[in-house]
Amino acid sequence: MPIISAYPEPIQQAIAYLSHLPGIGSRSAERMVLSMMTWKPEEREGLGCAIAALASKVAHCPICGNYTEVGHPCHICTSEARQRDIICVVEQVPQLHIIEKSGSYKGLYHVLGGKLSPMNGKGPNDLRIAELAQRLEGEAIKELLLALSPDIEGEATANYLAQLFTRPGLTITRIASGVPIGADLTFADSATLATAISGRRVITMN
Ligand SMILES: [Zn+2]
Structure with a gap:
């Protein structure tokens, strides 16, 4: 010390x-x-x-939960350049920014504030699920993309949300998970490989 x-x-x-x-x-x-x-x-x-x-001067966006200037929705929620019929659900704000930096997503977001974790006393009422339900009622959303961690709690949260929000006209998707780019398959653990195989995609089909 x-x-x-x-x-x-x-x-x-x-x-x-x-x-x-x-x-x-x-x-x-x-x-x-x-x-x-x-x-x-x-x-x-x-x-x-x-x-x-x-x-x-900083607060959570009243719509999506991202950080924003006090009294204003965030720049993503107010942007006219975003695709407004898809919401990507993340656990915490930093994950939203990681997805933004990837440049691979142009829709809206919703920050849950964590994931379901009965062991830690975190139930549906501790997450921003009611706010998400409200958005799905009020906005013309066609797809809900669940970008939750591929661990047990992330899986449980994704399943809960998928059941809760199953309705005509709304597609619910999950981000793919599997072997990281640049990784050697020899060193991938079997759970990671199992997810990679079950989430495989077609390259050619005859
Ligand atoms: Zn926002």
Whole structure:
């Protein structure tokens, strides 16, 4: 453990907050703060303002649950360039942004806020499922794409949603899962290979 008690209070506090971040221990946090102390004072102030704005100016989009500026739906929900008859359901906001960065999807999103997990006391009422139901009533949605983790809880959540929202005119799909790009089949585990085989696609058919 680094000895941080010789630092003035503001430095100690900054170290304590930064070490809450995933993958950042107190030693890395200490290095980050000491590095910031070499910045110009106005740069440190700028960082402080940016962090303060995360609390005062950012909220969840009232429609999809993405992050947005307080009081406004997010830029995806309001964009005229998006395909408006498909909703991609994700567990958390970061997954929405990973799909966005892939550039492979142009529809709308819905952030559930997690997945069903009876072991951890997380039931349907703890997720944004009622909000999704409302959207399916009010918007002309043709496809619900479930982009949930391929684990037991993700499967259970996908099955629950598929049963709940089965109705004429609505196609419910799941993202494919299987062997990652660039991976060697020799090292794939059998559960991954089993999903890859059951989700196989046709290359030629005669
Ligand atoms: Zn939104």
